[in-house]
Amino acid sequence: xxxxxxxxxxxxxxxxxxxxxxxxxxxxxxxxxxxxxxxxxxxxxxxxxxxxxxxxxxxxxxxxxxxxxxxxxxxxxxxxxxxxxxxxxxxxxxxxxxxxxxxxxxxxxxxxxxxx
Numbered sequence: 001x002x003x004x005x006x007x008x009x010x011x012x013x014x015x016x017x018x019x020x021x022x023x024x025x026x027x028x029x030x031x032x033x034x035x036x037x038x039x040x041x042x043x044x045x046x047x048x049x050x051x052x053x054x055x056x057x058x059x060x061x062x063x064x065x066x067x068x069x070x071x072x073x074x075x076x077x078x079x080x081x082x083x084x085x086x087x088x089x090x091x092x093x094x095x096x097x098x099x100x101x102x103x104x105x106x107x108x109x110x111x112x113x114x115x116x
Contacts (some may be wrong), residue, residue, distance in 0.1 A: 027070045034072040034080040041077070051077060 041049045051074045061069040088094065093108040 024068070024070055028068055028072070032071050034076045035084075037072055038077050038080045038084070 037054060041051065041054070054071055054077060055074045058069055058071050058073070061071075063069045095106050095108070097104055097106045
């Protein structure tokens with residue numbers, strides 16, 4: 001590591017470029033997976049993280065359109081959310097209903113119990 005960081009064995013520009021590429025690929029494939037980011041969005045208190053916030057953070061990287069960075073795109077996170085929604089509908093169907101308390105989620109358990 002000393003040779004890479006301190007001695008810049010490839011030259012400073014090349015070393016920075018190689019390290020950025022390697023770290024971006026690693027982060028994108030293991031750390032910032034769309035499903036992990038979606039989980040953070042869903043569990044954030046009081047809407048602390050939203051899809052547009054993720055896009056704003058992606059701009060910090062200075063990415064060109066459709067360029068892959070550390071964070072997944074809003075679109076890839078939304079695709080993950082749609083897949084999760086579809087899976088939930090298959091396992092325990094649900095829908096939104098209006099009530100005196102406001103909008104609520106109604107689970108259709110009869111259909112779920114009938115399938116078992």
